[in-house]
Amino acid sequence: MARIEAKKVELAYGRIKELVVNARFRPGEQLQINELSEELDLSPTPVREALSRLLAEDLIVGVPNRGFFCKQLDVEELRALYEFAFVVLKHSLRFGLEAAKEERRFEEFRFDDDEITTGTPNQKDSHDLLARRIERLYVTIAALSRNPLMVSCIRGFNDKSHYMRVMDLSSEGHLGQIRPELTRLVSNLRAGKTADAVKQLDRLHQRKHENLPLLAREGLARAFLSNGAEYHGIANGEARL
The missing domain is CATH 1.10.10.10 (Winged helix-like DNA-binding domain superfamily/Winged helix DNA-binding domain)
Structure with missing residues (x-):
């Protein structure tokens, strides 16, 4: 029972x-x-x-x-969340990226192809899948620290920022900016270039810091306009963004 x-x-x-x-x-x-x-x-x-x-x-x-x-949706809370998460990610890179190069941990990650859109019924699904790929990348980076609390922190960060991440990817023109940044990050990760990877994370963090107020306003508007209380179908796992 x-x-x-x-x-x-x-x-x-x-x-x-x-x-x-x-x-x-x-x-x-x-x-x-x-x-x-x-x-x-x-x-x-x-x-x-x-x-x-x-x-x-x-x-x-x-x-x-x-x-x-x-x-x-609180912009200052989101900023604090991103700042702390990126501190953890950068520490994790400095701690264990060279060993990860030998283990080829980042070979699975690609952001410069159209694979993510294949087989998805609509753009929202595609953006959600891409957001989850980014989140897996962040967890993989955090795992370099060999610290389970840091990994847990990044998993929590991913959950709390998922909606904003999808919002960012779906905003006009943003996807074209984000993909090259992520591609450069992965390239540095595969090559074991710690300093360059940290700089790339800094650029991603700065970009998010600048865009958060606009994303929060847009996210708030979408949450209300989409009639957020519509959650019928969750018993069958049908709920989607």
């Missing part, structure tokens, strides 16, 4: 987290346990436990005696 309940919590956690990281709820919107339970065809208990996990991961907020709420 305990195993069945644990599976229900994992199901609820996975489905709701997908909606949260893709901003399918409006900023500040209350996450209604009974409505989510009905959509997932689960009792309120696993849904409540899933929301508690998301709260512990700082993906949502909790208000005593009121419940759980979607986080607001």
Whole structure:
């Protein structure tokens, strides 16, 4: 029985987290346990436990005696998040990039081809897949530190910034700027050029720092205009950005 309940919590956690990281709820919107339970065809208990996990991961907020709420898009919080994450990534490069060159850890990553768009039904799917490829790259870099806390930090960063990353990739003209930057980064990673890879990360960080206010405004507008509360179909894993 305990195993069945644990599976229900994992199901609820996975489905709701997908909606949260893709901003399918409006900023500040209350996450209604009974409505989510009905959509997932689960009792309120696993849904409540899933929301508690998301709260512990700082993906949502909790208000005593009121419940759980979607986080607001806060530019300063996002800037602090990016700054800390890129400090971790740069430390990880300095710690272990030379060894990674011998292990060919970055051979799988490509950003200079059209493979990412092959077989995707629409542009939103393509941007989401590309964002997840970038996130895998960041986790791979963090793993060079051999520090599980740093890897966990980058995984959390990826979750919290996923929506902004997809927004950036889908903004007019941005994809054409981002892909060459990532291609140069991967080239330096494969060659074991630590100093050049760190400089490339600095350029990516500076670009994001400059674009965050605009992206946050656009993200906020899209979250409201897309009627973020539309989460029907999550029981079957159909939720998409």
